[in-house]
Amino acid sequence: MRQKVFAGHAVRRLREKLGLKQTELATRLQVSPSYINQIESNQRPLTAPVLIAISRAFGVDITTFGADDLDRIVADLRETAADPLFRDLDLGVQDMKAVANLSPAFAHAFLRMHVALRRTAEWRSSLDDMLTTGTGGADESKLIPYEEVRDYFHYIDNYVDELDCAAEALAERLGVLAGSDPAAAFTGYLASQYRLSVDIGPADPQAPLYVLDVRAKRLVLSGTLSPQGRAFRLAATIAQLEQRALVDRLVASAGFRSQTAGEIGRLALFNYVAGALILPYRRFLALAQARRHDLDRLVLETGASMEQVCHRLSTLQRPGARGVPFYFAKVDRAGNITKRHSATRFQFARHGGACPVWNVHQAFDVGGRTLVQVGEMPDGVRYLCLARGISAPTLRYGQADRAYTLGLGCEVSFADQMVQADGLDLKAAPVARLGISCRICPRRDCDLRAFPPLDRDIRTDPAVRGIIPFEIV
Numbered sequence: 001m002r003q004k005v006f007a008g009h010a011v012r013r014l015r016e017k018l019g020l021k022q023t024e025l026a027t028r029l030q031v032s033p034s035y036i037n038q039i040e041s042n043q044r045p046l047t048a049p050v051l052i053a054i055s056r057a058f059g060v061d062i063t064t065f066g067a068d069d070l071d072r073i074v075a076d077l078r079e080t081a082a083d084p085l086f087r088d089l090d091l092g093v094q095d096m097k098a099v100a101n102l103s104p105a106f107a108h109a110f111l112r113m114h115v116a117l118r119r120t121a122e123w124r125s126s127l128d129d130m131l132t133t134g135t136g137g138a139d140e141s142k143l144i145p146y147e148e149v150r151d152y153f154h155y156i157d158n159y160v161d162e163l164d165c166a167a168e169a170l171a172e173r174l175g176v177l178a179g180s181d182p183a184a185a186f187t188g189y190l191a192s193q194y195r196l197s198v199d200i201g202p203a204d205p206q207a208p209l210y211v212l213d214v215r216a217k218r219l220v221l222s223g224t225l226s227p228q229g230r231a232f233r234l235a236a237t238i239a240q241l242e243q244r245a246l247v248d249r250l251v252a253s254a255g256f257r258s259q260t261a262g263e264i265g266r267l268a269l270f271n272y273v274a275g276a277l278i279l280p281y282r283r284f285l286a287l288a289q290a291r292r293h294d295l296d297r298l299v300l301e302t303g304a305s306m307e308q309v310c311h312r313l314s315t316l317q318r319p320g321a322r323g324v325p326f327y328f329a330k331v332d333r334a335g336n337i338t339k340r341h342s343a344t345r346f347q348f349a350r351h352g353g354a355c356p357v358w359n360v361h362q363a364f365d366v367g368g369r370t371l372v373q374v375g376e377m378p379d380g381v382r383y384l385c386l387a388r389g390i391s392a393p394t395l396r397y398g399q400a401d402r403a404y405t406l407g408l409g410c411e412v413s414f415a416d417q418m419v420q421a422d423g424l425d426l427k428a429a430p431v432a433r434l435g436i437s438c439r440i441c442p443r444r445d446c447d448l449r450a451f452p453p454l455d456r457d458i459r460t461d462p463a464v465r466g467i468i469p470f471e472i473v
Contacts, residue, residue: 008042009104014058015040029053042101072154073100073107075347075379078440080114111151112257145261149268150340152254157325158341159317160272162246167276170238177283177302183227186234186277190219194241198234205395212237224395228305232274239273247273272315278304279312285323288313292419293324295370295388295408306390310408314341324414327383329407331360338404344411345381349437356448357432363387363405372420374412375434378442382431384421385409444472 015025015036022040026033029050038044077096080086099107171177174185190196196217201207203223210233211220219237221230239247247269256262279302291297298309307330316323327346330339335353342348354360359373366389373385386409392402415421435441438451447467452458458470 008040009101011036011046011054012040014054018058028057071345072342072347073104073111075345075436076111077107080111108155145256145258145264148256148258148261149265152256152265153268153341157317157343158315158328159343160250160269161318163243163250163269163273164276164281164315164318166243166246167239167273168280168282170242171277171280171283176277176280177287182278182303183231183234186231186238189238190234190241196237200230205399209233210237212240226305228303228308231278231303232271232308235274235277236270238277239270243270243273275308275312275315278302278308281316281318282321284312285316285321288316288323289417292417294419295386306388307406310388310406311339311341313408314343317343324410324417326408326410329354329360331405331407333364333403335361344383344409345379346377346383346409347436349439353437353450355435355437355441356450357434357446358407359385359387359432360405360407363389364403365389370420372424373432374424374426374429375409375432377434378436382412382426383409383434384412384415384418385432385434386420 011025015022018025020028022036023033026036029036030053031050035044039046039050074093074096077100078093081089081091081096096107099110170189174180174182174189176182176185187198190198194217196219198219198221201220201222205224207222207224209222209225209229213219219234221233225233247266250269251262251265254262254265256265284302287301288298291301293313295306295309298304299306302309304312310328313323314326314328317325325343327342327344327348328339329337329341329348331337331354335356337348337354340348348354358375359371363369363371368389371387373387374382375385376382385407388406388408390404390406394401410418412426415424415426433443433446435443435446438449439454441449441453442456443449449468452470453472456472458472460470
């Protein structure tokens with residue numbers, strides 16, 4: 001059954017952007033004003049004829065009226081509502097859906113406020129420790145800018161059309177993915193267009209990975225960079241030189257709350273352009289579809305790294321030419337998610353660690369082999385979850401192993417487009433019961449639960465001890 005689309009907020013935002021009254025919009029769409037009022041108040045769903053009429057009348061991509069964004073907001077609100085601060089309010093899923101549907105801007109403001117409140121509480125706790133023990137903890141408030149930037153990409157499906165199209169146009173001119181060596185093509189372009197020389201410095205682990213001196217027209221890349229790393233840094237340099245005005249405009253429109261968040265967002269957008277230059281949209285999408293998302297084959301044929309390939313796959317959401325919607329995550333040995341993007345309904349924890357059942361944790365133990373898992377989130381949506389361990393060479397004696405796991409996944413409805421699903425009986429395969437994090441997971445019988453849920457009471461019995469030392473009430 002096709003999901004009904006309640007997108008009154010999107011219709012209202014479009015109408016207000018165009019400066020139209022409800023009666024004027026109704027006239028343009030050839031419907032009654034009362035019908036428009038009911039749509040905007042989410043009393044009635046958007047029908048296919050109305051969606052088509054909106055697309056024809058205003059040139060709007062009707063896929064932007066889907067429910068995925070609202071699903072993410074509801075999931076984030078649910079995690080926030082699990083805070084003991086709100087326990088006596090009995091906030092239900094329907095309450096959160098109502099807020100997300102009627103006023104997503106208010107929902108975002110509430111989420112932002114809760115993050116600030118949480119960080120303030122942690123800072124006060126750190127201050128107490130400093131006063132009582134004479135030692136101070138890290139200033140957790142500094143993490144907020146990174147969270148802002150992650151949320152920015154999260155709510156735009158990790159796709160930036162203007163930057164992606166500009167990068168693709170240049171990549172076509174340079175022949176990237178059409179036989180040319182990306183690093184050589186980028187080096188030649190920097191020399192011809194900007195008279196910028198590129199030098200490879202010594203393999204010194206203490207030296208910066210790159211140093212750009214615009215006045216001297218010189219770019220020095222560290223000798224420790226891999227060939228894929230060098231190509232990425234060259235592409236990022238082109239992005240800084242050519243797309244600064246557009247990136248500045250995007251950062252300004254994003255409404256980041258601090259200069260630091262803006263700087264991080266600017267860097268992330270330059271890196272976005274770099275990834276799009278190395279793996280230009282249409283060529284890479286066609287290749288990924290032809291190879292049925294065989295990650296090893298894509299690495300071999302593009303010359304990009306496994307991380308670059310997985311990250312780029314998660315960005316292929318261009319209107320009218322969408323790829324498979326993937327989630328992408330990079331996880332360290334401590335379980336910290338250092339990168340996360342999602343064009344799916346798959347939800348990452350905004351706070352705390354990831355679900356221990358998720359196969360990204362097991363991938364550290366199997367070398368370079370790709371693990372395949374069918375996982376089901378608490379909302380009942382099932383995913384084909386891929387996990388692949390990667391490592392970077394140590395740069396000096398005594399340095400800790402730099403190992404990570406890459407997680408890539410899509411809903412099982414796209415499994416026929418994935419070579420990793422061949423031979424896998426999706427109806428009979430064991431299903432891993434995943435959660436967002438233990439703190440908000442509703443599953444009562446998970447043997448790997450690390451903490452009790454914040455929004456439920458627990459009971460202990462000194463006479464009975466199970467694998468988990470408490471019972472969720």
